[in-house]
Amino acid sequence: MPPVSPSQFAPAIPDASRSKKLQLLGILSGFAAGAWLGAAEAPTKLVSIGISPMVISLIMVIGVFLARWSLPALILGTSSVRADVRRAPHLIIWALLAGCLWAVANTLTIFAIRDIGLSIAFPLWNSNSLLGILWGFLFFNELRQAGWRRWTGVLGGALVMCAGAALLAVASSTAAPAAHSLRGVWAALGAGILWGTMYIPYRKAYLTGMNPLSFVTFFTFGELGMMATLAITYLGLAPLWRELTSARDVLFWLMLGGFVWVIGDVFQQYAAKYVGISRGIPLSNSNQLWGLLWGTLVFGELHGRGVSTYTQVIGGSVLMMIGVGAIAFSSAIGKEQMRWKDAAQRESQRYGVSAEYVEARMDGRQAAGELKPSRSALDWFVVAVATGVFTVFATMARAPRLSFHWGPAAVLSAATLALLLVCGLNLWRTTRFH
Amino acid sequence: MNATEPDPNTRGRWASILSDIHFWVPVAVLMGGLLLLRFIR
16 A cells, blocks of 8 residues: 555644634643542542452443443544544554553552542642643654743643642652552652653544544453453452442442443543644643542541641642643744654554545544534444443442531532533534534 | 545554654553552552
8 A cells, every 4th residue: 555645644734713722722632631539539538448449440430331332432433433443443452551551550559549538649640741842842743842931831841740749749658548658659650651641542542533532442351351351350250249248338439439430431432633742641640639639628638637638639739720820831932843744744644544634633623524423323322321320320320438527518519510511612612522 | 545544554554643742741651650550549
């Protein structure tokens, strides 16, 4: 097969207003991702009532699996997923790989939360943003010809975020159980490296033109397969079953956590698509602040700690927000975006994917001749099965006996839903979820 | 063959995947993550 010639890639300067709109959309997606990913971590607090981290992670992944099929079926239809895969079948490998990385990282985070607490573990694994910048620069031409101001904004912002994370880690020396604090720190940092690397498949998929909603449907086979393997290997089938049946009262909440995570992850995918991983990851890492709000206001995590701990946690969080702000104001401009196109061209040539398709999807629109997405009976069946499974588990659910403050939970939930509405509407109006 | 269609040569596609550094970096990190999980468990 002849490679796609460079001339097939339109060298024209991208429409500046469209490009700016997509950048803003990516930034908004990053913030929405932060809110939803932060909210999703709250159910993992259930680890404190004695459920194995493996079981918690497995059940969350089952919720994730249901959401990763039902949401794309509901929004675009599975025919759109099939069409995407026909165009770039090689990306299935990267989707499975990314899913495996996610599952291992998620399990590590649960060990981390158990050993050093949610408010502290969050910033440690969020160091993945530095790795995202490195991979984005090395492999996908991100920040190339971006100019010193944007380099300062992105790298400086990420470093300020890390300083904030370090401040929060210092607070862990008083907050964490001494026997396992080092293990918890390793688990959180390991999760950060795995998640930071998981964005290589993300970016590769979106430079090639795949729709984020298509990518996640294959991604989820990797995460469910890996998580089931881990759970069976480490626990054994019979003990795993015993743990599942004994924890049936809280399975629904964990699955719900997985579902909420997927909504955050979908926004994160759009952020990675429209602003790249060097900016998208730090932006969605604002989930640390949401996690802190959930941990402290709803679960009373830092209740009774000394003034110095509060000062460290608040100071660290403020630094992280300053970093996020710096990155948000350093969006990619013309020359850098042309380098993104060079990276997309590499993918197009290497794997023989249509240049027109790649370019249209990078621009957040359908390729010429592409059928309009539509839903079939199969899509409604997928949605019905997912809803049914959630309903069955909801009937078995009991509210876990934890310190839980309903007022702050209602406020945080309302804010999170508002972001879903605003960002979802903008994605629909601007890209029709492409 | 039209450049808009993906390469039907499965062997060629696998060769492209296996010689792509974008594949090996995540694989190496995944292996490291599994080792870490075994260590801390």
